[in-house]
Amino acid sequence: MKNRKNEILNVVLDILSNPNSEMKLSVGNVARELNIAKSTIYEYFSKKEEMIIGALTMLFENNKRMLLSVENFESMSFEEAFKAHMMRFLELADKNEIMQTYLHHPEVGALSVANKQVIMQRMRDTLDQIEERLDEVLDKGKEEGVLRKAIPKTRKHTIQALIFGTIMAISDPFNDWDSEAVIDDVLKSLILLHQ
Numbered sequence: 001m002k003n004r005k006n007e008i009l010n011v012v013l014d015i016l017s018n019p020n021s022e023m024k025l026s027v028g029n030v031a032r033e034l035n036i037a038k039s040t041i042y043e044y045f046s047k048k049e050e051m052i053i054g055a056l057t058m059l060f061e062n063n064k065r066m067l068l069s070v071e072n073f074e075s076m077s078f079e080e081a082f083k084a085h086m087m088r089f090l091e092l093a094d095k096n097e098i099m100q101t102y103l104h105h106p107e108v109g110a111l112s113v114a115n116k117q118v119i120m121q122r123m124r125d126t127l128d129q130i131e132e133r134l135d136e137v138l139d140k141g142k143e144e145g146v147l148r149k150a151i152p153k154t155r156k157h158t159i160q161a162l163i164f165g166t167i168m169a170i171s172d173p174f175n176d177w178d179s180e181a182v183i184d185d186v187l188k189s190l191i192l193l194h195q
Contacts, residue, residue: 005044005054007034012055016105025052025107048107049115056102056119060126063092067130078140078147079187085137086163086183093171134160147194155194162186 011033015025023029027048031038045051070076070084102108108119138159141147151159166186170179 004036004040006058008041008044008051009055009058012051013059013102016052016055016102016107025105027051049111052107052111053115053118056108057122059102060122064126064129066092068133073136076140078137078144081137081140082187082190083183085133086166086186087179089163089167090170090179093167131156131160134163141191141194146191151194158193159190162190 008030011030012025014033015023015029025048027038027041027045030051031041034040041051045054067085067088070081070088073081073084076084103119103123108116111119134156138147138151138156142149142151163186166182169175170177170182
């Protein structure tokens, strides 16, 4: 039963990932994509808005799980943890599963204010946990004496912007950058700014 629900949500995400697609998000189109009856979808969702919220919630949870499930994180050095964190972000970008991609779809824009608030709160919860992981990575740098002990909140925002900007630049299909070399450069820049 859960597999069928996930199949439905994955089709919804496929449609939401391309706002310029000819295929519109509807219960009928999702049913056709899965070769099932519309009534099967209604066993799981009473309306399209529930499918959108469910799909985005699943995306947020999957992203969070992927970003936070680095094996042996506790025993990693600052450099290892930073690079692992960056590589996970790149994997998400390569799979086109960065949250903002989906939020700009017209169907998401057409949701009620209450439903948008639900989505934004779930996204905020996910981002908070991702920020906590970045703090854990930075703490490793502080403990090792690579970074200064006190990094103000505004500086953490600068670090986040550096990371997200790098991810967006590397994942651009028109850039032919060596991701490992760029991640090394970002790490060196971070260390220079916060020694």
